[in-house]
Amino acid sequence: MHKIWAIFRKDLLVELRTKDTLNSMLFFGIVVLIVFNFAMESLRDSIRSAVPGILWAAFIFSGTLGLNRMFAAEKENGCLQGLLMIPVDRGIIYFGKMLAATVFMLISEFVIFIFSLVFFNLTVWGEIPYLILVFLIGTLGFTAVGTLLSAIAVNTKLREVLLPLILFPVVLPVIVNAVEATNIILNTQDYRALRLPLSIMAVFTIVFGTISYLLFEHVLED
Amino acid sequence: MSEKLQSRFDTVLAIALILGMVLALYMALIEAPRERTMGDLQRIFYFHVAAAIAGMTAFAVNFFSCLMYLVRRKRWWDNLALSAAEIGVMFLSMVLVTGPIWAKPAWFVWWTWSPRLTLSLVLCLLYVAYILIRNYIEDPEKKALVSAVFGIVAFADTPLVWFSIRWWRDIHPSPMLETGGLAPSMRPAFFICMIVFQILLVFLLRRRFYLESVRSEMESLEREADAH
Amino acid sequence: MIEVRGLTKHFGRFSALRGLDLTIGAGEFIALFGRNGAGKTTLLRILAGLSHPSSGKVDFPREAGIAPLYWRGRIGYLSHNTSLYIDLTALENLRFYAQLMDMPSDDDSLFRRIREVGLAGREREPVRNYSRGMQQRLAIARAFLHNPDVLLLDEPFTGLDQAGSEILKGYVSDAHAKGKTCLMAIHDAPLGYEMADRLVVIDKGVVALDVAASALSLSDFQQKYKFLVTKQ
Numbered sequence: 238m239h240k241i242w243a244i245f246r247k248d249l250l251v252e253l254r255t256k257d258t259l260n261s262m263l264f265f266g267i268v269v270l271i272v273f274n275f276a277m278e279s280l281r282d283s284i285r286s287a288v289p290g291i292l293w294a295a296f297i298f299s300g301t302l303g304l305n306r307m308f309a310a311e312k313e314n315g316c317l318q319g320l321l322m323i324p325v326d327r328g329i330i331y332f333g334k335m336l337a338a339t340v341f342m343l344i345s346e347f348v349i350f351i352f353s354l355v356f357f358n359l360t361v362w363g364e365i366p367y368l369i370l371v372f373l374i375g376t377l378g379f380t381a382v383g384t385l386l387s388a389i390a391v392n393t394k395l396r397e398v399l400l401p402l403i404l405f406p407v408v409l410p411v412i413v414n415a416v417e418a419t420n421i422i423l424n425t426q427d428y429r430a431l432r433l434p435l436s437i438m439a440v441f442t443i444v445f446g447t448i449s450y451l452l453f454e455h456v457l458e459d
Numbered sequence: 460m461s462e463k464l465q466s467r468f469d470t471v472l473a474i475a476l477i478l479g480m481v482l483a484l485y486m487a488l489i490e491a492p493r494e495r496t497m498g499d500l501q502r503i504f505y506f507h508v509a510a511a512i513a514g515m516t517a518f519a520v521n522f523f524s525c526l527m528y529l530v531r532r533k534r535w536w537d538n539l540a541l542s543a544a545e546i547g548v549m550f551l552s553m554v555l556v557t558g559p560i561w562a563k564p565a566w567f568v569w570w571t572w573s574p575r576l577t578l579s580l581v582l583c584l585l586y587v588a589y590i591l592i593r594n595y596i597e598d599p600e601k602k603a604l605v606s607a608v609f610g611i612v613a614f615a616d617t618p619l620v621w622f623s624i625r626w627w628r629d630i631h632p633s634p635m636l637e638t639g640g641l642a643p644s645m646r647p648a649f650f651i652c653m654i655v656f657q658i659l660l661v662f663l664l665r666r667r668f669y670l671e672s673v674r675s676e677m678e679s680l681e682r683e684a685d686a687h
Numbered sequence: 688m689i690e691v692r693g694l695t696k697h698f699g700r701f702s703a704l705r706g707l708d709l710t711i712g713a714g715e716f717i718a719l720f721g722r723n724g725a726g727k728t729t730l731l732r733i734l735a736g737l738s739h740p741s742s743g744k745v746d747f748p749r750e751a752g753i754a755p756l757y758w759r760g761r762i763g764y765l766s767h768n769t770s771l772y773i774d775l776t777a778l779e780n781l782r783f784y785a786q787l788m789d790m791p792s793d794d795d796s797l798f799r800r801i802r803e804v805g806l807a808g809r810e811r812e813p814v815r816n817y818s819r820g821m822q823q824r825l826a827i828a829r830a831f832l833h834n835p836d837v838l839l840l841d842e843p844f845t846g847l848d849q850a851g852s853e854i855l856k857g858y859v860s861d862a863h864a865k866g867k868t869c870l871m872a873i874h875d876a877p878l879g880y881e882m883a884d885r886l887v888v889i890d891k892g893v894v895a896l897d898v899a900a901s902a903l904s905l906s907d908f909q910q911k912y913k914f915l916v917t918k919q
Binding site: 239240243244247250251254255313314315316318319321322323324325458 | 735736737738759760762764766768769770771772773774775779783784786787788813829
């Protein structure tokens with residue numbers, strides 16, 4: 238619906254102006270890469286085996302930052318209130334926000350990935366299409382439930398601090414499957430084995446996308 | 460149920476519980492046969508698994524209560540949801556404690572990342588998150604509503620977590636073998652422990668629910684008092 | 688036409704509304720008075736659909752075949768939150784809301800709206816650069832964008848400069864003349880008395896006084912109001 242697009246477009250437009258969210262997401266993701274590099278010093282020669290985990294850790298941490306900003310920014314100037322007044326099914330707001338969050342995450346994942354190629358001296362050419370697929374489905378799963386939980390967290394006393402606490406346990410299936418899938422692509426190349434993790438991530442996205450859409454109106458408040 | 464009937468029921472429950480506990484202890488520690496490879500250490504299994512099942516039951520109660528609250532919006536369901544979540548966390552903590560106690564002497568490691576143990580850990584985190592969310596929302600109606608949503612999310616997540624961990628385990632197998640099969644001679648002890656833990660669950664649930672009902676009742680009375 | 692019955696709202700131990708009853712007739716202009724914390728903002732928020740009551744009902748007139756979301760689209764709410772995106776321009780802000788409200792979002796219509804609130808020439812500037820008074824004016828344009836049938840205004844004149852106040856007064860009187868219903872919380876008794884048909888004082892979460900403006904003089908009203916809010 239064009240209203241989802243309107244919300245999505247508005248978030249992108251605001252981001253284009255300020256670049257607040259993306260900058261912090263990118264910066265944080267790259268910092269995570271660097272920290273892990275020092276943390277995994279002992280794996281120096283076989284770092285490629287640890288890369289899937291490091292990548293997704295960076296993605297998840299920077300993604301959480303993005304999710305936090307999404308609703309925290311709306312609360313400023315009471316914009317959340319404005320959204321609540323609109324005569325639309327609240328689920329429409331969910332989809333608009335989720336799409337925006339997905340796009341932001343994908344952009345930062347792309348940049349973080351490029352940096353990881355440099356930092357860890359990786360070469361990946363034929364694997365790129367598969368990686369894109371895994372990144373896409375993993376990110377969708379993450380934002381499907383992350384958007385809902387971010388709306389919850391932002392209305393509590395702890396605000397954004399609560400989000401990682403409630404998000405990470407829920408999103409574990411995505412993390413496990415995404416890391417393994419990335420590992421398959423980068424290290425084992427047993428592409429047939431990709432079907433299971435991708436299916437689980439897809440199921441996760443559909444299940445939580447539906448639940449979030451249906452229940453979003455209960456958590457969105459100012 | 461009338462008050463008198465309630466307390467009669469609680470008394471019966473308490474007696475059944477005490478007797479059941481004694482029986483369960485006897486069955487698990489004495490009557491059940493010695494396990495082939497691990498010996499007496501394996502007996503912890505009866506309580507470990509019974510606690511896990513009781514915890515899962517509690518979370519199922521939480522899920523159902525959350526759904527009912529969303530539909531009916533009665534405080535009763537919210538009180539039940541909270542009680543169930545807390546008691547579920549309690550039972551799963553038992554699982555998380557007995558797990559290492561079992562693992563260390565058996566396999567010389569504290570933690571095995573087995574599917575059951577890992578799931579218990581994640582579930583604990585999920586429902587602690589449920590309780591955390593409640594702690595940081597002041598308004599009781601919002602608290603109930605939002606935590607009901609999260610309760611549903613947590614429960615929907617559980618099978619996905621289970622399958623993900625199981626699959627992960629298949630890829631990264633470990634030499635530690637937790638007893639999967641249950642020899643027929645062990646079944647009586649197992650079932651008795653399981654039933655006793657369920658009775659414990661019901662007993663604790665009723666006590667906690669009663670406490671929570673009283674607490675929220677007090678809160679609304681305080682509110683009335685403030686008005687005058 | 689809007690029936691408020693037994694409206695209660697608690698925030699933990701504090702009760703903002705305690706069984707408030709109010710009937711709002713179609714086309715009426717009600718000025719809401721009361722101390723801070725009396726419940727005016729809470730009432731307006733609940734009417735706007737931003738908050739759910741703890742108990743009690745709000746009944747909007749039901750008409751066959753009208754979708755339940757209908758009334759949300761017919762209400763205009765203005766509070767001290769501007770609900771504007773400060774990083775976007777005035778044009779972009781209004782375009783966003785117009786799209787979501789199914790109103791014309793072409794540049795000409797939006798330019799006209801912006802001109803109406805006296806911000807012509809500054810349409811393409813980020814709202815961040817506006818003064819407080821200018822932001823309030825744009826907020827007025829936003830609130831009235833969809834030509835609402837019911838106006839809910841929470842102390843809308845605070846923060847407005849002289850020109851802005853004139854613009855708002857014009858909008859509101861205009862709407863009232865066209866038969867729109869209006870509920871305005873206000874501190875300024877003379878202004879409220881002048882603009883409204885009906886004067887309602889809310890105290891401790893219930894209606895304490897409800898009179899037609901024509902039934903008594905301004906000074907009488909002020910006396911009664913003062914008496915109500917100073918007694919304990």
